[in-house]
Amino acid sequence: MLRGFYTAATGMMAQQRKQEVLSNNMTNALTPGYKQDQASLKAFPELLIHRMENQQIPTRSQSQVRTMLEIGAINTGVYVHETIPDFTQGSLQQTDMTTDMALVQTETPDENGSIFFTIQNGDGDVRYTRNGNFTVDGEGNLTTNAGYYVLDNAGNPINTDGLEFEVTPEGFVQIGEQNIPLGVVYSNDPNQLVKNEEDLFELAEDAEALVDARETAGLQFNVQQGYLEGSNVDQAETMTEMMQAYRAFEANQKVVQAYDRSLDKAVNEIARLG
Known part of the structure; x- marks a missing residue:
């Protein structure tokens, strides 16, 4: 009984x-x-x-x-x-804000693969996110709403020196004559990522490191400035x-x-x- x-x-x-x-x-x-x-x-x-x-x-x-x-x-x-997080693409919402960006995958070598922005959290550790609702802090650095730095493909914070900048569909931040590539990485198995607070992800133990999305064969994506990817709920x-x-x-x-x-x-x- x-x-x-x-x-x-x-x-x-x-x-x-x-x-x-x-x-x-x-x-x-x-x-x-x-x-x-x-x-x-x-x-x-x-x-x-x-x-x-x-x-x-x-x-x-x-x-x-x-x-x-x-x-x-x-x-x-x-x-x-x-x-288990569901990494399907959310719908795009137009905001016309220069600091808002949305990642859009057009072709992928693996149907379960996903791309992410690269972020540096408050402890200096690298994290990943799909939330492109960014802003610019008092020092001119591109950050998340929680104040975490948005990184370029070399792992450095991006300084826009204000709100006057453009982002190309290829993911390059144009500031005057500078073209700074956003840190966009790809995972063929995003379930290896662990969800943290502030809508960030980190690699699980013994997981394969994420790779530069621009160097991944068979992957095509674009960055839509002035748009946000909505929740997939x-x-x-x-x-x-x-x-x-x-x-x-x-x-x-x-x-x-x-x-x-x-x-x-x-x-x-x-x-x-x-």
Whole structure:
């Protein structure tokens, strides 16, 4: 009986965690470049059930042999194994702001590959983002809204010395006679990236380093100045999934309540009769 109790309880916890992931997606539905997370549910290891019994052998001594008959497997619950970002392209939104930029992949050598802007976070570490909602700080450096430096392809901050600059479709920042290439990198497996705060990504341990997008064979992209890539969250679909997660949570809750009533009866009524 208790095994079923715990199985239903793990179902409740898994649906609660999934609801949190969906709620975070809904919260960031209007965040530029946001990539929605998908919760991956996985079952705990199954248990193989056998029936133990004694089988009598028709001999003069009436010997008995212990036998084990396989009944089948039983599941012990479910949990959220991992949350996986969905890197599909979001729709473009025109802003006409010179500091806004959107990455658009036109051709890619791998259907799952994705390109990113290169960013330097507050600790000086390299991070990656699809959020091109940039600005210019007091020193004239191109930064994210959180104040992190946007890097060129050599890993240096880009100083625009104001808002008067242009970005070519090839990703070059034109400041007077200077042409500074934006740091645009490519990953053929973006699931190797780990999502951080401020909508940034970092490489997971033992992951392959990202490569310069301009030197990747078969990859074509352009940078749209004055545009932002919208979130790829489908609000209607997310609301539907949130309702489904709630109903699944409620169904497991009712199972737990039924087990609770059975245990209460076993403790307070059957024990009294005994």
